[in-house]
Amino acid sequence: MKLQKNNLLSMQIKLSPEDFEPATKQEQEDLNKLTANTSYWKDAWRRLKQNKIAMISLVVIILFIIFAFVGPSLSPYTYDQQVRGDENMAPNLKHLFGTDQLGRDLLTRVMVGSRISIIIGVGSALIVLIIGSLYGSIAGLLGGVTDNIMMRIVEIIYSVPDILIIILLQIVIKEPLQKAFDSGSALGWLQKLGPGIVAIFIVYGLLYWVGMARIVRGQVLQLKQMEYINAASALGANNKRLILKHLLPNCIGTLIITTMLQIPSAIFTESFLSFLGLGVSVPMASLGSLASEALNGVQSYPYRLLFPAIAISIIILAFNLFGDGLRDALDPKMKK
Amino acid sequence: MKKSVTRKSLVMLLALTMLVTTALTGCGKKATNNTGNQTGNDTADGLVIDVSVGPEPETIDPTINTTVDGAAYINHAFEGLMKLDPEGNIVEGTAESYEVSEDGLVYTFKIRDNAKWSDGTPFTADAFVYAWQRLVDPATASQYNYIIDMVKNANEIMAGEMDKSELGIKALDEKTVEVTLAVATPYFLEICAFPATFPLREDIVSANPDTWIQDASTYIGNGPYILDTWDHQSMIVMKKNPNYYGVEKVGPDTINFHLMEDKNTILASFENGEILFGDDLPSEEIERMTDKGLYIQGQLGTYFLCLNVENEALKDANVRKALTLAIDRNYIVNSVTKGGQQPADTFVPTGLSDVETTTEFHEVSNKWYSVDPADYEANVKEAKKLLADAGYADGKGFPTVELMINPGHESIAEAVIYMWQQELGINATISSQDWAVFSDTRSSGDYQIARHGWLADYNDPISFLDMWVTGGGNNDAKYSNTEYDKLIKQVKASSDRKERIDLMHQAEDVLAKDMPIIPLYFYTDLYLKSDKLEGFYTSPLGFKFFSNVSVAE
Numbered sequence: 001m002k003l004q005k006n007n008l009l010s011m012q013i014k015l016s017p018e019d020f021e022p023a024t025k026q027e028q029e030d031l032n033k034l035t036a037n038t039s040y041w042k043d044a045w046r047r048l049k050q051n052k053i054a055m056i057s058l059v060v061i062i063l064f065i066i067f068a069f070v071g072p073s074l075s076p077y078t079y080d081q082q083v084r085g086d087e088n089m090a091p092n093l094k095h096l097f098g099t100d101q102l103g104r105d106l107l108t109r110v111m112v113g114s115r116i117s118i119i120i121g122v123g124s125a126l127i128v129l130i131i132g133s134l135y136g137s138i139a140g141l142l143g144g145v146t147d148n149i150m151m152r153i154v155e156i157i158y159s160v161p162d163i164l165i166i167i168l169l170q171i172v173i174k175e176p177l178q179k180a181f182d183s184g185s186a187l188g189w190l191q192k193l194g195p196g197i198v199a200i201f202i203v204y205g206l207l208y209w210v211g212m213a214r215i216v217r218g219q220v221l222q223l224k225q226m227e228y229i230n231a232a233s234a235l236g237a238n239n240k241r242l243i244l245k246h247l248l249p250n251c252i253g254t255l256i257i258t259t260m261l262q263i264p265s266a267i268f269t270e271s272f273l274s275f276l277g278l279g280v281s282v283p284m285a286s287l288g289s290l291a292s293e294a295l296n297g298v299q300s301y302p303y304r305l306l307f308p309a310i311a312i313s314i315i316i317l318a319f320n321l322f323g324d325g326l327r328d329a330l331d332p333k334m335k336k
Numbered sequence: 337m338k339k340s341v342t343r344k345s346l347v348m349l350l351a352l353t354m355l356v357t358t359a360l361t362g363c364g365k366k367a368t369n370n371t372g373n374q375t376g377n378d379t380a381d382g383l384v385i386d387v388s389v390g391p392e393p394e395t396i397d398p399t400i401n402t403t404v405d406g407a408a409y410i411n412h413a414f415e416g417l418m419k420l421d422p423e424g425n426i427v428e429g430t431a432e433s434y435e436v437s438e439d440g441l442v443y444t445f446k447i448r449d450n451a452k453w454s455d456g457t458p459f460t461a462d463a464f465v466y467a468w469q470r471l472v473d474p475a476t477a478s479q480y481n482y483i484i485d486m487v488k489n490a491n492e493i494m495a496g497e498m499d500k501s502e503l504g505i506k507a508l509d510e511k512t513v514e515v516t517l518a519v520a521t522p523y524f525l526e527i528c529a530f531p532a533t534f535p536l537r538e539d540i541v542s543a544n545p546d547t548w549i550q551d552a553s554t555y556i557g558n559g560p561y562i563l564d565t566w567d568h569q570s571m572i573v574m575k576k577n578p579n580y581y582g583v584e585k586v587g588p589d590t591i592n593f594h595l596m597e598d599k600n601t602i603l604a605s606f607e608n609g610e611i612l613f614g615d616d617l618p619s620e621e622i623e624r625m626t627d628k629g630l631y632i633q634g635q636l637g638t639y640f641l642c643l644n645v646e647n648e649a650l651k652d653a654n655v656r657k658a659l660t661l662a663i664d665r666n667y668i669v670n671s672v673t674k675g676g677q678q679p680a681d682t683f684v685p686t687g688l689s690d691v692e693t694t695t696e697f698h699e700v701s702n703k704w705y706s707v708d709p710a711d712y713e714a715n716v717k718e719a720k721k722l723l724a725d726a727g728y729a730d731g732k733g734f735p736t737v738e739l740m741i742n743p744g745h746e747s748i749a750e751a752v753i754y755m756w757q758q759e760l761g762i763n764a765t766i767s768s769q770d771w772a773v774f775s776d777t778r779s780s781g782d783y784q785i786a787r788h789g790w791l792a793d794y795n796d797p798i799s800f801l802d803m804w805v806t807g808g809g810n811n812d813a814k815y816s817n818t819e820y821d822k823l824i825k826q827v828k829a830s831s832d833r834k835e836r837i838d839l840m841h842q843a844e845d846v847l848a849k850d851m852p853i854i855p856l857y858f859y860t861d862l863y864l865k866s867d868k869l870e871g872f873y874t875s876p877l878g879f880k881f882f883s884n885v886s887v888a889e
Contacts, residue, residue, distance in 0.1 A: 297620025
């Protein structure tokens with residue numbers, strides 16, 4: 001049988017028998033390499049690794065967490081231990097950061113203070129994450145009147161002056177909280193932190209989630225137009241399933257970035273309030289209260305202010321830079 | 337008098353912000369908001385001095401004021417029948433002379449002929465009658481009404497049983513005041529120099545009982561100075577009163593009282609030369625400021641902890657004694673307060689006189705415990721034993737107690753609870769409340785242990801001891817002992833000096849036995865004064881006088 005003469009416009013491909021031989025090992029490997037399955041996370045990690053500043057910040061954060069959580073148990077002193085005869089020491093080998101007027105080791109106090117700051121930062125950020133993301137996604141998904149009402153509520157809360165509320169709330173909850181402590185309930189462990197810190201948590205739960213709610217709502221409004229959401233609803237998924245299985249997992253990048261940037265802001269708020277004398281109860285220390293105490297002798301003992309101030313700066317800077325890096329990595333579209 | 341307190345919170349932030357702003361603006365203009373004259377300089381307006389005796393006062397109404405700094409403004413704008421001279425003697429003030437009856441019950445004061453109000457109207461004796469009646473009038477609700485409780489019918493009026501017009505004070509004529517006492521009182525002339533007894537203009541005060549102090553045009557006094565302006569939260573300016581009888585001897589023409597609350601701000605302003613006098617400084621800077629303008633003076637006052645004896649755990653006197661003995665007072669005065677304070681071993685402080693004015697009441701009194709550093713260990717041992725007797729051996733089973741303070745007292749509280757924890761195994765927490773809330777909580781008895789401080793109102797131990805009578809207005813410990821009440825009543829009814837002092841010693845011994853309070857130290861008055869400022873003096877009660885000062889170049 002003779003093959004038909006090739007027409008120039010024909011779609012026919014000239015095939016030779018070699019074309020039907022199995023691919024070699026090399027060819028197989030090349031192909032796999034070209035279309036390697038990179039997940040969202042791997043991709044983000046790759047981008048993050050390229051960002052030197054973010055990586056340095058991450059290392060600093062990890063070191064700081066070790067400093068704050070492991071450090072106190074390595075120290076020969078406790079945060080409230082008053083070493084008689086060691087009062088008002090300048091930094092030396094026995095007390096690396098010096099001591100305060102009661103002979104308490106400043107290094108240990110800075111470590112414990114950092115721990116409080118980190119707990120507050122992370123704790124508040126989690127509260128904000130949970131409340132804000134649920135509220136925002138419900139508003140965004142339901143839309144219409146519900147969305148309208150929910151977002152007006154958010155706007156009202158947005159306009160409330162936060163510091164004022166913290167101060168007022170502390171005064172109000174102090175007494176009932178103290179009673180709860182005295183009755184020896186499960187809240188006992190919070191007692192060392194004092195009502196001030198509990199008030200901060202409550203205020204974060206009451207006020208600070210609104211920013212998160214707005215961001216998540218915006219994302220959800222965008223996502224709910226997607227075909228896979230239509231498909232899921234068509235298959236009979238209820239709203240709870242839509243939010244938890246489809247919408248929130250798809251805004252994970254935004255959620256992580258916003259949470260990450262919330263941490264330094266919460267740490268700063270706590271330091272600021274403790275500085276004003278509204279945060280932790282003495283003798284517990286936080287970075288803000290240490291700075292505040294130090295201010296009383298700042299001319300005679302400047303180092304007492306120096307160390308907590310440096311710690312606050314480092315921790316806030318590191319979290320902020322890392323958050324920025326994370327944003328670039330997780331959500332390249334947001335990159336300026 | 338209550339010790340004015342530092343509410344460091346917002347002020348501290350402000351101070352820091354100011355510090356930063358100043359640093360950023362790069363030593364631009366000096367932050368003096370006075371008339372532009374440098375302090376202590378002779379200018380066209382005469383001598384202007386800048387000082388600070390305290391924060392924004394709650395009131396400068398002589399009848400209502402309870403603070404030492406408020407008294408400083410009142411002492412410049414008003415003058416009582418008697419006054420304190422630079423040597424510390426009680427001398428004639430608005431009164432030119434006085435006579436005392438044989439039995440010591442009737443005092444007749446002759447008012448100076450040339451006494452005038454600061455607006456030029458003549459001064460008449462009924463100003464005292466009005467002021468004293470206002471003081472005891474239950475409607476005024478003055479916390480210092482008891483200061484003249486020796487005056488005839490004063491107690492009955494305060495109790496609402498009699499009309500204020502029946503008070504034992506009358507104006508015999510325009511220039512004569514006669515005071516009748518219920519009990520002869522040895523320190524009565526001192527009372528006549530106390531701010532609460534200063535004369536008031538009836539026409540002005542009765543017209544605006546609450547607002548007359550707010551306006552320079554209605555704040556009319558008879559003292560060496562007149563209120564010129566009161567810039568709230570910033571400055572009170574006083575000018576020389578041309579109508580004052582002794583105006584030619586009055587010092588500076590203008591006194592700018594800067595209203596400063598934060599100790600760091602006071603210190604910084606003093607070091608910058610913005611003020612020549614500051615009433616307080618951070619205890620951490622005491623060492624540095626020694627010989628650089630820091631003055632430490634004895635003060636008739638005691639810093640103590642008040643125990644709520646109605647509290648279940650603190651009901652037992654053994655517990656209270658154990659808490660007392662476990663405290664190392666020498667450590668507190670040497671390491672925490674550092675202002676030359678004396679460890680307290682009784683409630684009545686040093687500086688008050690005994691039967692003989694050459695000996696001190698404190699020297700004679702039986703000490704509650706030893707404050708010798710060498711005896712501390714023995715004290716602790718005793719404390720442990722007492723606590724075990726009360727059923728809490730090594731602090732086991734003892735509930736966590738709360739020590740309540742107001743901001744500024746953290747270090748002392750921390751030192752104290754650490755000693756209790758270390759020596760007795762008693763856990764305590766510290767809670768801090770703002771001054772206004774704190775004093776309210778404390779007087780309503782809604783606390784377990786609270787800090788307290790008391791300064792004498794006159795040189796007599798009764799100023800301290802009558803605090804603890806059952807149901808007394810200042811009895812924050814809710815202490816009650818009939819024997820004690822009886823002794824105090826006897827003291828108040830007696831006019832024999834020896835008998836009174838003896839009874840007061842007995843009363844203090846009763847207090848020592850029950851120990852509703854834990855004395856920590858006797859106050860000292862710390863202030864910063866420039867070497868340039870001459871002629872300044874202060875009373876043992878802590879009042880500051882600038883009316884005689886001059887500034888050396």
